[in-house]
Amino acid sequence: MSSSLAPRWRPELEEEYAELGERLAPLMPCLEWPLHLPWIDAIARLKRERGAVIMAHSYQSPEIFHGVADVTGDSLALAQAAADCDAELIVLCGVHFMAETAKILAPNRTVLIPDLEAGCSLASSITAADVRALRAQHPGAPVVTYVNTSAAVKAESDACCTSANAVQVVEAMGADKVIFLPDRFLGSHVASQTGIELVLWNGVCEVHEQFTVQQARHARERFDAVLVAHPECPPEVQAEADFVGSTTAMGRWLERERPDRVALITECSMADNLRTRFPQIEFIKPCNLCPHMKRITLPNIHACLSELRHEVTVPDDVAVKARRALERMLAIGRQERV
Numbered sequence: 254m255s256s257s258l259a260p261r262w263r264p265e266l267e268e269e270y271a272e273l274g275e276r277l278a279p280l281m282p283c284l285e286w287p288l289h290l291p292w293i294d295a296i297a298r299l300k301r302e303r304g305a306v307i308m309a310h311s312y313q314s315p316e317i318f319h320g321v322a323d324v325t326g327d328s329l330a331l332a333q334a335a336a337d338c339d340a341e342l343i344v345l346c347g348v349h350f351m352a353e354t355a356k357i358l359a360p361n362r363t364v365l366i367p368d369l370e371a372g373c374s375l376a377s378s379i380t381a382a383d384v385r386a387l388r389a390q391h392p393g394a395p396v397v398t399y400v401n402t403s404a405a406v407k408a409e410s411d412a413c414c415t416s417a418n419a420v421q422v423v424e425a426m427g428a429d430k431v432i433f434l435p436d437r438f439l440g441s442h443v444a445s446q447t448g449i450e451l452v453l454w455n456g457v458c459e460v461h462e463q464f465t466v467q468q469a470r471h472a473r474e475r476f477d478a479v480l481v482a483h484p485e486c487p488p489e490v491q492a493e494a495d496f497v498g499s500t501t502a503m504g505r506w507l508e509r510e511r512p513d514r515v516a517l518i519t520e521c522s523m524a525d526n527l528r529t530r531f532p533q534i535e536f537i538k539p540c541n542l543c544p545h546m547k548r549i550t551l552p553n554i555h556a557c558l559s560e561l562r563h564e565v566t567v568p569d570d571v572a573v574k575a576r577r578a579l580e581r582m583l584a585i586g587r588q589e590r591v
Contacts, residue, residue, distance in 0.1 A: 260291035276319055280315040280319075280528060285316075289316040293316065304342060305344055308334055309324070309347065317551065321551070331345070331347065332355070332579065336580075344364075346554060349371055379434055391452055393428075397414055399433075410575075416485065421585055422585050429449060431449055433451045436457060442491060464482070464490045464539065465490065469494065469539070478535075481515055481518065482518040484498070514534070516537040518540070522546070
Protein backbone atom coordinates (compact mmCIF):
# COMPACT_ATOMS: atom_id res chain seq x y z
CA MET A 254 0.00 0.00 0.00
CA SER A 255 1.44 3.40 -0.95
CA SER A 256 2.25 5.94 1.74
CA SER A 257 -0.37 8.32 0.28
CA LEU A 258 -3.05 5.86 1.39
CA ALA A 259 -1.70 5.52 4.91
CA PRO A 260 -4.07 6.72 7.67
CA ARG A 261 -3.17 10.11 9.09
CA TRP A 262 -1.88 10.85 12.56
CA ARG A 263 -4.31 12.69 14.82
CA PRO A 264 -3.12 14.02 18.21
CA GLU A 265 -6.23 12.72 19.98
CA LEU A 266 -5.21 9.14 19.16
CA GLU A 267 -2.58 9.19 21.92
CA GLU A 268 -5.22 9.82 24.56
CA GLU A 269 -7.69 7.36 23.04
CA TYR A 270 -5.08 4.58 23.01
CA ALA A 271 -3.15 5.62 26.12
CA GLU A 272 -3.56 2.28 27.89
CA LEU A 273 -2.34 0.34 24.84
CA GLY A 274 0.55 2.77 24.46
CA GLU A 275 1.68 2.11 28.03
CA ARG A 276 1.51 -1.62 27.45
CA LEU A 277 3.55 -1.43 24.25
CA ALA A 278 6.09 1.14 25.50
CA PRO A 279 8.58 -1.47 26.81
CA LEU A 280 8.28 -3.54 23.64
CA MET A 281 9.24 -1.11 20.89
CA PRO A 282 11.32 2.03 20.27
CA CYS A 283 9.37 5.16 21.18
CA LEU A 284 9.62 6.46 17.60
CA GLU A 285 7.66 3.47 16.29
CA TRP A 286 4.50 4.10 18.32
CA PRO A 287 3.33 7.21 16.39
CA LEU A 288 3.84 5.26 13.15
CA HIS A 289 1.83 2.24 14.28
CA LEU A 290 -1.00 4.06 16.03
CA PRO A 291 -2.89 5.43 12.98
CA TRP A 292 -2.85 1.95 11.45
CA ILE A 293 -4.11 0.38 14.70
CA ASP A 294 -6.96 2.89 14.85
CA ALA A 295 -7.87 2.43 11.17
CA ILE A 296 -7.87 -1.36 11.55
CA ALA A 297 -10.08 -1.12 14.64
CA ARG A 298 -12.61 0.93 12.66
CA LEU A 299 -12.55 -1.45 9.70
CA LYS A 300 -12.89 -4.44 12.00
CA ARG A 301 -16.10 -3.02 13.45
CA GLU A 302 -17.47 -2.18 10.00
CA ARG A 303 -16.74 -5.67 8.67
CA GLY A 304 -17.76 -7.56 11.80
CA ALA A 305 -14.37 -9.26 11.60
CA VAL A 306 -12.31 -11.15 14.14
CA ILE A 307 -8.53 -10.90 13.95
CA MET A 308 -6.59 -13.92 15.18
CA ALA A 309 -2.85 -13.60 15.78
CA HIS A 310 -0.23 -16.21 16.53
CA SER A 311 2.19 -15.69 19.41
CA TYR A 312 5.00 -15.04 16.91
CA GLN A 313 3.35 -11.90 15.58
CA SER A 314 4.96 -8.55 16.37
CA PRO A 315 3.66 -6.71 19.46
CA GLU A 316 1.83 -3.99 17.52
CA ILE A 317 -0.26 -6.77 15.93
CA PHE A 318 -0.47 -9.20 18.86
CA HIS A 319 -1.45 -6.52 21.39
CA GLY A 320 -2.61 -3.76 19.08
CA VAL A 321 -5.26 -5.26 16.79
CA ALA A 322 -5.81 -8.96 17.60
CA ASP A 323 -9.03 -10.19 19.19
CA VAL A 324 -7.75 -13.75 19.68
CA THR A 325 -4.13 -14.66 20.36
CA GLY A 326 -2.27 -17.86 21.09
CA ASP A 327 -0.48 -20.87 19.69
CA SER A 328 -1.64 -23.03 16.79
CA LEU A 329 -3.93 -25.09 19.03
CA ALA A 330 -5.60 -22.02 20.56
CA LEU A 331 -6.20 -20.47 17.13
CA ALA A 332 -7.61 -23.76 15.79
CA GLN A 333 -10.00 -23.98 18.73
CA ALA A 334 -10.99 -20.35 18.29
CA ALA A 335 -11.71 -20.87 14.59
CA ALA A 336 -13.88 -23.90 15.35
CA ASP A 337 -15.91 -21.82 17.86
CA CYS A 338 -15.94 -18.52 15.95
CA ASP A 339 -19.27 -16.76 15.35
CA ALA A 340 -17.89 -13.96 13.17
CA GLU A 341 -18.53 -14.13 9.43
CA LEU A 342 -15.02 -12.86 8.66
CA ILE A 343 -11.74 -14.13 10.13
CA VAL A 344 -8.40 -12.45 9.45
CA LEU A 345 -5.61 -14.87 10.33
CA CYS A 346 -2.37 -13.13 11.26
CA GLY A 347 0.00 -16.04 11.00
CA VAL A 348 1.24 -18.31 8.25
CA HIS A 349 -0.72 -19.97 5.47
CA PHE A 350 -1.28 -23.38 7.06
CA MET A 351 -2.93 -21.63 10.03
CA ALA A 352 -5.35 -19.82 7.72
CA GLU A 353 -6.11 -23.13 5.98
CA THR A 354 -6.79 -24.72 9.37
CA ALA A 355 -9.16 -21.91 10.28
CA LYS A 356 -11.04 -22.35 6.99
CA ILE A 357 -11.27 -26.13 7.45
CA LEU A 358 -12.70 -25.76 10.95
CA ALA A 359 -14.93 -22.80 10.04
CA PRO A 360 -16.04 -23.76 6.50
CA ASN A 361 -18.92 -21.29 6.43
CA ARG A 362 -16.74 -18.32 7.38
CA THR A 363 -14.63 -16.16 5.09
CA VAL A 364 -10.98 -16.51 6.06
CA LEU A 365 -8.42 -13.97 4.89
CA ILE A 366 -4.65 -13.85 5.28
CA PRO A 367 -2.84 -10.51 4.91
CA ASP A 368 0.00 -11.99 2.82
CA LEU A 369 -0.35 -15.14 0.72
CA GLU A 370 3.44 -15.62 0.76
CA ALA A 371 3.54 -16.16 4.54
CA GLY A 372 4.63 -19.78 4.38
CA CYS A 373 6.38 -22.34 6.58
CA SER A 374 9.48 -24.47 6.03
CA LEU A 375 7.82 -27.42 7.76
CA ALA A 376 4.69 -27.21 5.63
CA SER A 377 6.77 -27.10 2.45
CA SER A 378 8.94 -30.06 3.53
CA ILE A 379 6.32 -32.75 2.88
CA THR A 380 3.55 -33.53 0.39
CA ALA A 381 0.45 -35.69 0.40
CA ALA A 382 2.28 -38.14 -1.88
CA ASP A 383 5.05 -38.45 0.71
CA VAL A 384 2.48 -39.41 3.35
CA ARG A 385 0.95 -42.05 1.10
CA ALA A 386 4.40 -43.50 0.43
CA LEU A 387 5.12 -43.70 4.16
CA ARG A 388 1.85 -45.49 4.76
CA ALA A 389 2.82 -48.04 2.12
CA GLN A 390 6.20 -48.56 3.81
CA HIS A 391 4.63 -48.95 7.25
CA PRO A 392 1.25 -50.63 6.71
CA GLY A 393 -1.14 -50.31 9.61
CA ALA A 394 0.77 -47.50 11.34
CA PRO A 395 -1.45 -44.46 11.98
CA VAL A 396 -0.25 -41.05 10.85
CA VAL A 397 -0.06 -38.14 13.30
CA THR A 398 0.68 -34.88 11.52
CA TYR A 399 1.86 -31.66 13.11
CA VAL A 400 -0.47 -28.78 12.26
CA ASN A 401 2.47 -27.05 10.54
CA THR A 402 1.48 -28.79 7.30
CA SER A 403 -0.71 -28.15 4.29
CA ALA A 404 -4.37 -29.10 4.17
CA ALA A 405 -3.51 -31.80 1.62
CA VAL A 406 -1.10 -33.44 4.07
CA LYS A 407 -3.60 -33.20 6.93
CA ALA A 408 -6.14 -34.93 4.68
CA GLU A 409 -3.83 -37.96 4.45
CA SER A 410 -3.49 -38.15 8.24
CA ASP A 411 -5.36 -39.94 11.02
CA ALA A 412 -4.94 -37.08 13.50
CA CYS A 413 -3.23 -33.73 13.77
CA CYS A 414 -1.33 -32.41 16.76
CA THR A 415 0.46 -29.30 17.98
CA SER A 416 3.63 -29.12 20.01
CA ALA A 417 1.38 -28.67 23.05
CA ASN A 418 -0.47 -31.97 22.69
CA ALA A 419 1.73 -34.16 20.48
CA VAL A 420 2.44 -36.77 23.16
CA GLN A 421 -1.25 -37.09 24.07
CA VAL A 422 -2.30 -37.44 20.44
CA VAL A 423 0.36 -40.06 19.66
CA GLU A 424 -0.62 -42.12 22.68
CA ALA A 425 -4.32 -41.81 21.82
CA MET A 426 -3.69 -43.68 18.55
CA GLY A 427 -3.48 -46.94 20.50
CA ALA A 428 -0.70 -48.30 18.27
CA ASP A 429 2.80 -49.63 18.93
CA LYS A 430 4.16 -47.69 15.93
CA VAL A 431 3.08 -44.24 14.71
CA ILE A 432 4.20 -42.23 11.69
CA PHE A 433 4.92 -38.73 13.05
CA LEU A 434 5.31 -35.84 10.59
CA PRO A 435 7.07 -33.67 9.60
CA ASP A 436 9.37 -32.12 12.30
CA ARG A 437 12.10 -34.57 13.23
CA PHE A 438 13.21 -32.59 16.29
CA LEU A 439 9.69 -32.41 17.72
CA GLY A 440 9.34 -36.09 16.85
CA SER A 441 12.48 -36.95 18.80
CA HIS A 442 11.17 -34.99 21.76
CA VAL A 443 7.85 -36.87 21.64
CA ALA A 444 9.64 -40.21 21.29
CA SER A 445 11.62 -39.49 24.46
CA GLN A 446 8.37 -39.19 26.41
CA THR A 447 6.56 -42.29 25.19
CA GLY A 448 7.33 -45.96 24.58
CA ILE A 449 5.70 -45.84 21.16
CA GLU A 450 7.95 -46.32 18.14
CA LEU A 451 7.86 -43.23 15.94
CA VAL A 452 8.65 -43.14 12.24
CA LEU A 453 10.01 -39.63 11.61
CA TRP A 454 10.30 -37.37 8.58
CA ASN A 455 13.28 -35.14 7.86
CA GLY A 456 11.49 -31.81 8.25
CA VAL A 457 12.72 -28.90 10.39
CA CYS A 458 11.62 -25.39 11.31
CA GLU A 459 14.05 -22.95 9.71
CA VAL A 460 13.75 -20.67 12.76
CA HIS A 461 14.36 -23.22 15.51
CA GLU A 462 16.94 -25.42 13.75
CA GLN A 463 19.42 -22.51 13.77
CA PHE A 464 19.82 -22.44 17.55
CA THR A 465 23.04 -23.93 18.90
CA VAL A 466 24.26 -25.30 22.22
CA GLN A 467 26.86 -22.54 22.26
CA GLN A 468 24.14 -19.86 22.14
CA ALA A 469 22.23 -21.56 24.93
CA ARG A 470 25.29 -21.93 27.15
CA HIS A 471 26.30 -18.32 26.52
CA ALA A 472 22.88 -17.11 27.70
CA ARG A 473 23.21 -19.17 30.86
CA GLU A 474 26.84 -18.34 31.64
CA ARG A 475 26.90 -14.68 30.59
CA PHE A 476 23.49 -13.65 31.95
CA ASP A 477 22.75 -16.32 34.55
CA ALA A 478 19.52 -17.03 32.68
CA VAL A 479 17.37 -20.13 32.87
CA LEU A 480 16.81 -21.68 29.45
CA VAL A 481 13.36 -22.42 28.02
CA ALA A 482 13.37 -24.08 24.58
CA HIS A 483 10.79 -25.01 22.00
CA PRO A 484 10.72 -28.71 21.00
CA GLU A 485 11.40 -27.76 17.38
CA CYS A 486 14.96 -26.93 18.48
CA PRO A 487 17.75 -29.48 17.89
CA PRO A 488 17.94 -32.22 20.56
CA GLU A 489 21.26 -30.98 21.93
CA VAL A 490 19.70 -27.54 22.56
CA GLN A 491 16.71 -29.15 24.24
CA ALA A 492 19.09 -31.17 26.44
CA GLU A 493 20.75 -27.95 27.61
CA ALA A 494 17.43 -26.32 28.55
CA ASP A 495 15.81 -26.16 31.97
CA PHE A 496 12.41 -26.60 30.34
CA VAL A 497 11.21 -27.71 26.90
CA GLY A 498 7.66 -26.99 25.81
CA SER A 499 5.23 -25.40 23.40
CA THR A 500 4.56 -21.68 23.32
CA THR A 501 1.62 -22.12 25.70
CA ALA A 502 3.61 -24.43 27.98
CA MET A 503 6.39 -21.84 28.15
CA GLY A 504 3.97 -19.28 29.54
CA ARG A 505 2.64 -21.74 32.08
CA TRP A 506 6.16 -22.65 33.19
CA LEU A 507 7.08 -18.99 33.66
CA GLU A 508 3.87 -18.45 35.63
CA ARG A 509 4.80 -21.31 37.93
CA GLU A 510 8.56 -20.83 38.29
CA ARG A 511 8.88 -17.01 38.08
CA PRO A 512 12.61 -16.93 37.26
CA ASP A 513 14.49 -13.63 37.53
CA ARG A 514 16.01 -13.99 34.08
CA VAL A 515 15.11 -16.28 31.18
CA ALA A 516 16.28 -16.97 27.66
CA LEU A 517 13.38 -18.13 25.47
CA ILE A 518 14.97 -20.19 22.73
CA THR A 519 12.30 -19.63 20.11
CA GLU A 520 10.94 -16.91 17.80
CA CYS A 521 11.77 -13.39 19.01
CA SER A 522 8.23 -12.02 19.24
CA MET A 523 7.31 -14.74 21.74
CA ALA A 524 9.49 -13.05 24.36
CA ASP A 525 8.25 -9.59 23.35
CA ASN A 526 4.64 -10.62 23.86
CA LEU A 527 5.31 -12.33 27.19
CA ARG A 528 7.06 -9.26 28.64
CA THR A 529 3.74 -7.57 29.30
CA ARG A 530 2.50 -10.63 31.17
CA PHE A 531 5.69 -11.04 33.22
CA PRO A 532 7.17 -7.56 33.73
CA GLN A 533 9.26 -8.78 36.66
CA ILE A 534 11.16 -11.27 34.45
CA GLU A 535 14.14 -10.13 32.40
CA PHE A 536 14.09 -11.74 28.94
CA ILE A 537 17.48 -12.45 27.36
CA LYS A 538 18.38 -13.35 23.78
CA PRO A 539 19.01 -15.64 21.85
CA CYS A 540 16.04 -15.62 19.58
CA ASN A 541 15.44 -15.82 15.84
CA LEU A 542 12.88 -13.99 13.73
CA CYS A 543 10.50 -15.97 11.53
CA PRO A 544 10.66 -14.32 8.09
CA HIS A 545 7.24 -15.71 7.20
CA MET A 546 5.46 -14.42 10.31
CA LYS A 547 7.05 -11.02 9.76
CA ARG A 548 5.41 -10.74 6.34
CA ILE A 549 2.25 -9.84 8.26
CA THR A 550 2.16 -6.08 8.92
CA LEU A 551 -0.35 -3.48 10.02
CA PRO A 552 -0.60 -2.01 6.49
CA ASN A 553 -1.35 -5.36 4.88
CA ILE A 554 -3.85 -6.26 7.62
CA HIS A 555 -5.59 -2.97 6.82
CA ALA A 556 -5.52 -3.68 3.09
CA CYS A 557 -6.79 -7.20 3.70
CA LEU A 558 -9.81 -5.87 5.61
CA SER A 559 -10.39 -2.91 3.32
CA GLU A 560 -10.28 -4.87 0.06
CA LEU A 561 -11.31 -8.30 1.44
CA ARG A 562 -8.31 -9.71 -0.34
CA HIS A 563 -6.33 -12.95 -0.05
CA GLU A 564 -9.22 -15.25 0.76
CA VAL A 565 -8.07 -18.72 1.75
CA THR A 566 -9.98 -21.66 0.32
CA VAL A 567 -9.58 -25.43 0.62
CA PRO A 568 -11.09 -27.92 -1.90
CA ASP A 569 -14.11 -29.65 -0.41
CA ASP A 570 -12.74 -33.19 -0.75
CA VAL A 571 -9.49 -32.18 0.98
CA ALA A 572 -11.28 -30.16 3.66
CA VAL A 573 -13.57 -33.05 4.66
CA LYS A 574 -10.66 -35.42 5.30
CA ALA A 575 -8.45 -32.78 6.91
CA ARG A 576 -11.31 -31.75 9.20
CA ARG A 577 -11.54 -35.30 10.55
CA ALA A 578 -7.86 -35.23 11.51
CA LEU A 579 -8.15 -31.80 13.12
CA GLU A 580 -11.35 -32.64 14.98
CA ARG A 581 -9.72 -35.77 16.35
CA MET A 582 -6.95 -33.57 17.75
CA LEU A 583 -9.47 -31.19 19.31
CA ALA A 584 -11.49 -34.10 20.75
CA ILE A 585 -8.36 -35.49 22.43
CA GLY A 586 -7.71 -32.04 23.88
CA ARG A 587 -11.21 -31.88 25.28
CA GLN A 588 -10.77 -35.31 26.89
CA GLU A 589 -7.51 -34.13 28.48
CA ARG A 590 -9.29 -31.16 30.08
CA VAL A 591 -12.12 -33.26 31.60
